[in-house]
Amino acid sequence: MDITTFMQQMINGISLGSMYALIAIGYTLVYGVLRLINFAHGDIMMVGAFAAYFAHASGIPFGLAVILAIIAAMVTGILTDKIAYKPLRNAPKISLLITAIGISFFLENLFNVLFGGVPKAFSAPNYLTKIIHFHGIVIPMTVIIIPVVTLILLFIMLWILNKTKYGMAIRSLAFDIPTVKLMGINADFIIMLVFAMGSGLAAIGGIFYAISYPSIDPLMGVIVGLKAFAAAVLGGIGSVTGAVLGGFILGFTEIVVVAFMPELGGYKDAFAFVFLILVLLFKPTGIMGQDLERSRF
Amino acid sequence: MKKITTIVATAALIASVSYAKEIKIGVVLPLTGPIAAFGQTSNDGLKIAYAERHKLKNGDKIKLIVLDDRGDKVEAATATKRLIDKNHVTAILGEVASSNSMAMAPIAERSKTPMITHASTNPRVTKGKKFVTRACFIDPFQGAIQANYAYDHGYKTAVIVTDAKQDYSVGVSKAFKKAYLKRGGKILGRVIINSGDKDFNAQVSTIKSKHPDIVDFTGYYPEAALMVRQARAMGVKAAFIGGDGVGFPELIKIAGKAAEGFMYSDHFNEAAATSPAAKAYVDAFHAKYHKPADSMGALAADAYNMILDAMNKCSNPADKICVNKNLRDTKNFQGVTGVINIDKNGDAVKSGVVNVVRNGKFAYLTTVNP
Numbered sequence: 294m295d296i297t298t299f300m301q302q303m304i305n306g307i308s309l310g311s312m313y314a315l316i317a318i319g320y321t322l323v324y325g326v327l328r329l330i331n332f333a334h335g336d337i338m339m340v341g342a343f344a345a346y347f348a349h350a351s352g353i354p355f356g357l358a359v360i361l362a363i364i365a366a367m368v369t370g371i372l373t374d375k376i377a378y379k380p381l382r383n384a385p386k387i388s389l390l391i392t393a394i395g396i397s398f399f400l401e402n403l404f405n406v407l408f409g410g411v412p413k414a415f416s417a418p419n420y421l422t423k424i425i426h427f428h429g430i431v432i433p434m435t436v437i438i439i440p441v442v443t444l445i446l447l448f449i450m451l452w453i454l455n456k457t458k459y460g461m462a463i464r465s466l467a468f469d470i471p472t473v474k475l476m477g478i479n480a481d482f483i484i485m486l487v488f489a490m491g492s493g494l495a496a497i498g499g500i501f502y503a504i505s506y507p508s509i510d511p512l513m514g515v516i517v518g519l520k521a522f523a524a525a526v527l528g529g530i531g532s533v534t535g536a537v538l539g540g541f542i543l544g545f546t547e548i549v550v551v552a553f554m555p556e557l558g559g560y561k562d563a564f565a566f567v568f569l570i571l572v573l574l575f576k577p578t579g580i581m582g583q584d585l586e587r588s589r590f
Numbered sequence: 591m592k593k594i595t596t597i598v599a600t601a602a603l604i605a606s607v608s609y610a611k612e613i614k615i616g617v618v619l620p621l622t623g624p625i626a627a628f629g630q631t632s633n634d635g636l637k638i639a640y641a642e643r644h645k646l647k648n649g650d651k652i653k654l655i656v657l658d659d660r661g662d663k664v665e666a667a668t669a670t671k672r673l674i675d676k677n678h679v680t681a682i683l684g685e686v687a688s689s690n691s692m693a694m695a696p697i698a699e700r701s702k703t704p705m706i707t708h709a710s711t712n713p714r715v716t717k718g719k720k721f722v723t724r725a726c727f728i729d730p731f732q733g734a735i736q737a738n739y740a741y742d743h744g745y746k747t748a749v750i751v752t753d754a755k756q757d758y759s760v761g762v763s764k765a766f767k768k769a770y771l772k773r774g775g776k777i778l779g780r781v782i783i784n785s786g787d788k789d790f791n792a793q794v795s796t797i798k799s800k801h802p803d804i805v806d807f808t809g810y811y812p813e814a815a816l817m818v819r820q821a822r823a824m825g826v827k828a829a830f831i832g833g834d835g836v837g838f839p840e841l842i843k844i845a846g847k848a849a850e851g852f853m854y855s856d857h858f859n860e861a862a863a864t865s866p867a868a869k870a871y872v873d874a875f876h877a878k879y880h881k882p883a884d885s886m887g888a889l890a891a892d893a894y895n896m897i898l899d900a901m902n903k904c905s906n907p908a909d910k911i912c913v914n915k916n917l918r919d920t921k922n923f924q925g926v927t928g929v930i931n932i933d934k935n936g937d938a939v940k941s942g943v944v945n946v947v948r949n950g951k952f953a954y955l956t957t958v959n960p
Contacts, residue, residue: 298799301824305791312789410622410660411630412812414843424823431824506788506816508844512623512660516786551781551792558782558793559754 297429302552304432310544311440312502316521317528317536318446319494325531326467326487328386332393333373334495335518336400339511341366341496342503343404346415355418363496369400370492371485378488379481382470397518404511412510415503422504435505442501443537446494450533453490463487467531520565527569529582538580542568611650613907615897616657616673618684618694623661624786625810627838628686628886632708635887636683638874639894647902655679659690666690670697670705679703680908681897681917686886687810688712688758695722704900704914708893709857709886711834712761716936723917723936725893725925726834726857727960729758731942733765735855735958736806736831739944741773745804745829749797750780751817753809762808762833770806778802783813790817794824802828810835814852815844822848829853834885842950852947853955858885858927859943861954871926882952885927892925899923 316338323331344365348358377392423434454460462483465473474480502517503509520543528539546565551558572580617636619629633656644652655677659665666685673679674697682698682705685691691710698705699721706723707715711732716722740748748770753759767777778800781793794817797805805821805828807814814836821830832854842849860872860883871891875883900916901907923930931939944955 295799298795301795301798302792305789305795308791309789405622409630410620410626412624412627412840412844414840414846426825433823502788507819508788508812508816508840510624510626510812513788517788547789548792552796555779555781555793555796559752559784562784 298552300430302548304430304436305552306545306548307440307541308433308436308505308544309548310541311436311443312498312505312540313517313521313524313544314537314540315439315443315446315501316495316498316517317524317540318443318450318533319491319498320518320521320525321528321530321533321536322450322494323487323491324525325533326463327378327389327484329378329389329393330522330530331491332390332518332522333396333400334491335514335521336397337366337370337373337492337514338495338499338502338518339404339509339514340369340400340499341492342415342499342509342513343408343511344496345500345503346413346509349416355421359497359500362500363493366492366496366499367489370488370495374485374488379484401511401515408511410510410512412508415507415509417504417507422507433505435501439501439505442497443540446497447533447537450490450494454533459483459486523566523569526579527572529579532579532581535579535581542580611908612653613646613650613901614653614655614677614679615894616655616670616677616679616682616684618657618659618666618669618673618682618690620661620686620690621656621658623659624812625661625687627811627840628709628835629658629661631838631884631886632686632890633887634879635871635875635883635890636894638871638878638887639891642870642874643895643898646898646907648907650907652898659685661687661690663690663693667693667697670694674698674701674703680901680910681706681913683708683890683893683897685710687756688715688761689756691715691722692757695719698722702914703910704897704917706893706897706917708889709834710758712757713935713937714757714761719936720918721914723896723914723920723932725889725896725927725930725938727940727942728937729761729833730765730768731960732833732855733762733767733808734769735942735944736762736833737766737769737775738773739853739855739956739958740804740806740829740831741770741775745775745831747776747778747801747803749778749800749802749805749828751793751797751805751807751809752780752782753785753813754782755785756809758833758835759808759810763806766806766808783809783817785810785813787813788816790820791824793817794821794826797821797828798824798826804829804831807832807836811838811841812844815841815849818852819845819848831855837885837945837952839881842947842952849947850949854945855958856885856943856945857940858883858888859945859952859954862943862957863926865924865926865928867924868926868928888926892923892927892930895925896920896923896930 345362524539528535550561657669688710904912
């Protein structure tokens with residue numbers, strides 16, 4: 294393998310890794326507070342991508358379409374919380390988990406019925422799909438934008454969580470919901486806020502995913518949601534920084550397998566998951582994860 | 591227990607005296623999911639064929655029960671079981687993807703229900719099966735069309751792209767390799783993808799470093815569209831050729847300009863449709879859907895009509911054994927996609943075409959006979 298191809302593969306790794314990282318942040322945020330593995334996260338991502346698609350297709354400028362899509366995803370997230378999760382606040386965690394899977398199926402099938410299962414071509418403005426050529430290496434614009442967006446969102450998340458009053462409320466919720474309620478904090482409002490944030494992040498992830506791989510369908514969130522979940526677990530679920538790290542590791546593992554062992558490329562997911570198992574064997578809480586009983590984020 | 595027996599007996603009695611029966615045909619298609627376009631266009635063609643002809647010679651009415659399997663093997667098997675056990679269908683039409691048809695075949699075989707797949711081209715679908723037939727040619731033929739066409743038009747080196755999750759792709763890859771090497775071509779390597787993947791930059795980078803004349807893409811259109819798009823973005827100059835799995839409008843919609851020049855072997859092109867059966871179908875299709883008639887719909891229509899022809903030859907059209915025998919004995923069937931003869935394995939022997947994407951449309955290149 295010559296140096297150009299190698300560098301190209303590294304760029305490909307950054308591209309894929311940052312994609313996973315971006316989606317994993319939202320996963321980990323909801324888990325950190327509610328200890329709910331929100332399996333519907335990938336589908337909220339799909340909702341975001343579809344909302345942006347339809348808004349843009351109806352003639353709304355792309356920037357505005359993105360904002361509308363984020364709002365649509367936030368509303369979807371809040372509604373699922375209000376309708377499906379809130380009545381189960383005091384139920385065993387496993388009921389919540391099953392409900393999340395149910396929501397996931399519901400969203401997938403609802404969109405299947407409404408818009409059909411045939412993939413739609415997602416069109417984005419040229420400045421986002423531009424390609425830069427650099428000494429024989431091809432760098433899509435998204436490879437530069439997505440990591441930057443991921444890092445910005447990461448810092449915003451950390452800032453909200455650690456420096457604001459709402460962040461403090463969110464962190465305290467992660468410890469003990471009944472006690473927080475006793476302190477006079479509106480726990481339901483804060484949880485709603487978390488879902489809104491998580492869904493907004495999912496929408497941003499979905500839109501960038503659709504820009505990078507411009508075909509969207511109602512089941513687009515299934516595989517990438519699973520990968521993002523794996524990334525979040527790898528990095529230490531509940532840790533926002535860990536999610537980003539996990540995303541990059543997973544992305545690079547997949548690219549490296551395909552690049553160096555093309556014949557085994559069909560098993561790249563298997564390699565990624567074996568790697569996940571190995572990490573969990575030696576560090577059950579993930580790379581950045583700490584004992585979940587005592588700390589969050 | 592006694593009560594149940596009485597009910598069953600009464601039901602049987604009523605069933606035997608009622609005249610102009612309803613004959614049920616079960617259909618399993620991927621109407622949603624990653625390869626939904628196949629299922630939807632198959633269904634479009636089926637509707638045309640059904641509107642044209644939904645009564646048997648003896649006056650019995652045909653009822654179609656269409657189930658969606660989301661392109662999933664397990665769902666396809668479940669749907670087949672349901673059609674046989676619950677709906678008591680006489681015959682089953684489907685699926686598109688070879689992997690899914692292979693999940694269905696053993697169930698049809700066990701219950702002795704004739705099954706015809708209109709579009710699954712992997713040889714193993716019918717292999718060793720007495721109740722499974724198909725209306726399309728098989729992969730060795732398809733792979734050979736691609737290999738010979740590519741080599742004869744100056745593409746002397748190739749990289750093969752195989753979708754490891756699809757039996758169809760594995761089959762075509764193997765057939766392409768064999769035919770291409772035999773012709774004198776050189777295979778520079780093979781890259782593996784998985785259907786459902788969206789990022790092919792790693793595979794494309796590998797292809798780019800090998801500088802092939804042509805890339806034989808053996809998977810389906812969702813991956814084809816994204817891969818050729820990423821390949822052109824990366825500056826890969828090689829031509830692309832594929833099979834019947836890529837020839838869908840979505841290829842052009844998603845890949846845009848990158849799809850230009852993408853060649854593929856296929857079952858049918860309306861530009862080459864000259865027979866009366868084909869012309870009637872194409873006209874009806876245009877009138878109803880206002881879009882070009884594609885091969886999946888045409889194949890589904892042929893498979894449906896083959897079932898009806900087989901039923902017409904039986905004194906009792908609900909006799910599954912008889913229907914199956916006639917289906918397997920189909921000879922000189924004048925279908926939309928050409929003349930179909932079923933060989934002893936249950937495979938169709940028929941001609942194929944090569945198409946290309948030109949100016950955002952599918953253009954006809956040539957017809958290849960078996």
